[in-house]
Amino acid sequence: xxxxxxxxxxxxxxxxxxxxxxxxxxxxxxxxxxxxxxxxxxxxxxxxxxxxxxxxxxxxxxxxxxxxxxxxxxxxxxxxxxxxxxxxxxxxxxxxxxxxxxxxxxxxxxxxxxxxxxxxxxxxxxxxxxxxxxxxxxxxxxxxxxxxxxxxxxxxxxxxxxxxxxxx
Numbered sequence: 001x002x003x004x005x006x007x008x009x010x011x012x013x014x015x016x017x018x019x020x021x022x023x024x025x026x027x028x029x030x031x032x033x034x035x036x037x038x039x040x041x042x043x044x045x046x047x048x049x050x051x052x053x054x055x056x057x058x059x060x061x062x063x064x065x066x067x068x069x070x071x072x073x074x075x076x077x078x079x080x081x082x083x084x085x086x087x088x089x090x091x092x093x094x095x096x097x098x099x100x101x102x103x104x105x106x107x108x109x110x111x112x113x114x115x116x117x118x119x120x121x122x123x124x125x126x127x128x129x130x131x132x133x134x135x136x137x138x139x140x141x142x143x144x145x146x147x148x149x150x151x152x153x154x155x156x157x158x159x160x161x162x163x164x165x166x167x168x
Contacts, residue, residue: 011070013125015057016070016074016125016126017126017129018053018056018057019049019053019067019070019071020074020126020129020130020133021129022049022052022053022056023041023049023071023133024129024132024133025052026041026045026048026049026052027039027041027133039075039133039134039135043064046064046067046068047064049064049067050062050063050064050067053067074126074130075130075134076115077115077118077124077130078124078127078130078131078134080113080115080116080119081099081116081119081123081124081127083113083116084099084109084113084116084119085099087109089101089102089105089109090105090109096123097123097124097127097128098119098122098123099119099123106120
């Protein structure tokens with residue numbers, strides 16, 4: 001299948017979601033070498049992200065540099081949104097995934113935090129995925145995809161998993 005040249009400034013909801021998902025997958029592969037606090041990727045990981053993103057979107061033209069810039073913008077938006085969400089006077093609507101507050105609270109906050117204006121009428125797209133990517137502990141190994149409420153394995157369970165070659 002032939003790939004198409006894309007315009008760099010046209011990030012849609014769908015392409016952004018694919019980008020975040022690809023980064024999450026890459027981060028899970030190399031969790032032990034990846035900082036959860038700053039969530040950075042090494043050059044090898046960026047090449048892999050760029051390649052997989054191009055494959056999934058059937059495009060070429062997104063360079064590693066453009067993807068790094070997009071990731072930087074996403075981290076900044078997450079930081080601005082989380083500061084807003086956690087600020088006194090604002091409420092979180094988990095259903096709509098938006099922040100609400102009386103108009104005077106908004107006006108006062110926006111005087112000091114101009115970047116937060118975009119979130120007055122809507123939430124942050126892909127909020128949960130971004131939190132998982134940038135702040136969450138990524139599940140890897142035998143328990144990837146399972147809720148932490150199940151608890152850890154017993155000593156016998158660990159021995160059995162090790163005999164099967166599973167990482168724990």
